Amino acid sequence: MKKRILIINTGGTLSSVDSGQGLSPGLSSREILEEIRMVSKELELETEDFCSLDSANIFPDDWAALAERIGQACRDYEGIVLIHGTDTLAYTASMLSFMLQNVPVPVVLTGSQLSISHPVADAMENCRCAIHMAASGCAGVFAAFNRKVMLGCRTTKVRSMSFDAFESTNYPNVAEISALGLHIHRELLPKKKGVFRVQPGYSDRVFLLKLYPGIDPGILEVLRKQGYKGVYIEGFGLGGMPFVKRDFASAVREAVEEGMTVLAGSQCPYEGSNLSVYETGLLALKGGVLQGFDMTAEAAVAKLMWVLGQTGKPDEIRDYFQIDLVREVDIP
Ligand code: ASP
Secondary structure, three states: OOEEEEEEEOOOHHHEEEOOOOEEEOOOHHHHHHHHHHHOOOEEEEEEEOOOOOHHHOOHHHHHHHHHHHHHHOOOOOEEEEEOOOOOHHHHHHHHHHHOOOOOOEEEEEOOOOOOOOOOOOHHHHHHHHHHHHOOOOOEEEEEEOOEEEEHHHEEEOOOOOOOOEEEOOOOOOEEEEOOEEEEOHHHOOOOOOOOOOOOOOOOOEEEEEOOOOOOOOHHHHHHHOOOOEEEEEEEOOOEOOOOOOOHHHHHHHHHHOOOEEEEEEOOOOOOOOOOOOHHHHHHHHOOOEEOOOOOHHHHHHHHHHHHHHOOOHHHHHHHOOOOOOOOOOOO
16 A cells, blocks of 8 residues: 655745745645656655745744644654745744654655756755655654755754755754665654654743843843743853853843743854853853753754743753753753
């Protein structure tokens, strides 16, 4: 029996047409399928349209609805491909990794830098890679792009135009296409840790703050007054925060005392944070910040949103950041 793969379309460049007012998503999943069918004759492909949006317009409620739909679909299909704009694909891939923990089938996000109707597009290649990963039987949430497959929660968009637009940050690619075909490194796949159930809860009262020299610590109070419950701070280097001329570290402590969850990571994309090395980190740690370690910013924001959607209790929130849920973080 042929394996059944469901392709869910959300839009992005892969399905785009020139509307006369700039590129915008336009092709339906049926039209996309016409192009793809030729390359996957041994599989039974079905498509459905979830939405047709530039991914700048994908919002957290779309993540929750997608998670619910995928949760149903994985009873009927051996694998799922999600066509998505590349700009926010890493956020969606990260959030779906948390919402769909222990998913029993492969869920593979892909997109392209050129529309599938363009004669020299990367779209077909990316779809082919995503479809074959979806048919691999390797469960988990992944992103396929430019002949490589990455864990969804480690994916970052690093180039705005080249075909090699994504990389797997602080974690190796889980599969590559080469003369060996699709070669999957099984030891790198996420481990099943429990029963699967869709966990679509999230809080959108989360802020992403990048430090820069001279930043006014008062911003944390502004956020609190605006009702934000969590902030992910990208600190300097290993995660340091200033405390001499303007005392950001004390502002962080006060924010934590007021009930805000403060997660701190690094502005450096590689190798992650460790706040226990410098005084600039230790002060913040003593003030109660949680550590992001080597998570991508996308995974850190998604994890913070997701965790705050599961619990409001400070101890439980802290526990979630002391464990690796889906291989999103390497805790030293
Ligand atoms: N702006 C597009 C999007 O994210 C870019 C792409 O798909 O490559 O929807």
